[in-house]
Amino acid sequence: MSAPDPLDVWHRLAGTSVLLDGFHALKHALRFGAEVPVAVTADRTAALALADELAADVRDTLEELLTEVPEPAYRSLVPRPHPTAVAALAVRPSRAAGLERLARLPRSAPVVVLDHPRNLGNAGAVIRLAAGFGATGVVTTGTLDPWHPTVVRGGAGLHFATTVERLTVDELPPGPVFALDPEGEDIRATKLPDDAVLAFGSERSGLSAGLRARADHLVALPMRPQVSSYNLATSVAMTLYHWSATGGAQAV
Ligand SMILES: C[S@@+](CC[C@H](N)C(=O)[O-])C[C@H]1O[C@@H](n2cnc3c(N)ncnc32)[C@H](O)[C@@H]1O
Numbered sequence: 001m002s003a004p005d006p007l008d009v010w011h012r013l014a015g016t017s018v019l020l021d022g023f024h025a026l027k028h029a030l031r032f033g034a035e036v037p038v039a040v041t042a043d044r045t046a047a048l049a050l051a052d053e054l055a056a057d058v059r060d061t062l063e064e065l066l067t068e069v070p071e072p073a074y075r076s077l078v079p080r081p082h083p084t085a086v087a088a089l090a091v092r093p094s095r096a097a098g099l100e101r102l103a104r105l106p107r108s109a110p111v112v113v114l115d116h117p118r119n120l121g122n123a124g125a126v127i128r129l130a131a132g133f134g135a136t137g138v139v140t141t142g143t144l145d146p147w148h149p150t151v152v153r154g155g156a157g158l159h160f161a162t163t164v165e166r167l168t169v170d171e172l173p174p175g176p177v178f179a180l181d182p183e184g185e186d187i188r189a190t191k192l193p194d195d196a197v198l199a200f201g202s203e204r205s206g207l208s209a210g211l212r213a214r215a216d217h218l219v220a221l222p223m224r225p226q227v228s229s230y231n232l233a234t235s236v237a238m239t240l241y242h243w244s245a246t247g248g249a250q251a252v
Helices: 006-016 023-031 044-054 056-065 071-077 095-103 120-133 149-154 209-214 232-245
Strands: 018-021 038-041 066-068 086-090 111-115 137-141 163-166 177-186 197-200 217-220
Touching: 006 038, 006 071, 006 086, 018 023, 018 149, 023 044, 023 056, 023 086, 038 044, 038 056, 038 071, 044 056, 044 066, 056 066, 095 137, 095 163, 111 120, 111 232, 120 137, 120 149, 120 232, 177 209, 197 232
Parallel strands: 038 066, 111 137, 111 197, 137 163, 177 197, 177 217
Antiparallel strands: 018 086, 038 086
């Protein structure tokens, strides 16, 4: 029996799968154990050359997985063609398993909470940071889907290197909540514990009333007077760095 047409497989799975848009997203997803039932490229030679250069560890898997399809067929599968002309679909990890990992104690690295984030690019950048620092996970509250293709693209496929779920404030994982707010105590006087829940407010309106009510501590990043606030993803970067530089990050 001949192998199924990858485009048929794609169309069958697209509605329920995670879109990996570009070579780097696919590379990261494979490295961190994603199940990838279909991967296509408009230029297999170029994609495998990139694998030789940047991803020797998953090169054999890529060689087995990647099917070349005509350029127009590739373009029809993605919202915005990627310079590497690679796209794949991955199985979305189980929510039940994700919730179990978020709830598990003791925890060796914080959970990052984005409270009602609005910008998909910011959410992707935060997931990439969480993956880099070995954070336990990223939780969002509100309506933004943290598995939206634009977030996965911004996160470079690193959703598979951490746990990513959407929850309500009432469902947040256990652990002391350190909420980041310019009006809080100077973070430099605070040691963030490994089981911390680090919460950040929305780009437009900051922390919600519900999140403030759950917070055990309000902490501020150093900032010169007259500057109102930092960008959300930048704030997460500084906070995770502070955690790692003050004793955390055994895993990194
Ligand atoms: C762009 S800011 C939100 C600005 C918003 N206009 C406000 O009223 O807070 C997004 C989030 O980044 C974090 N943040 C930004 N600058 C900060 C600072 N200097 N100290 C602590 N957190 C900060 C906070 O969690 C904030 O809610």
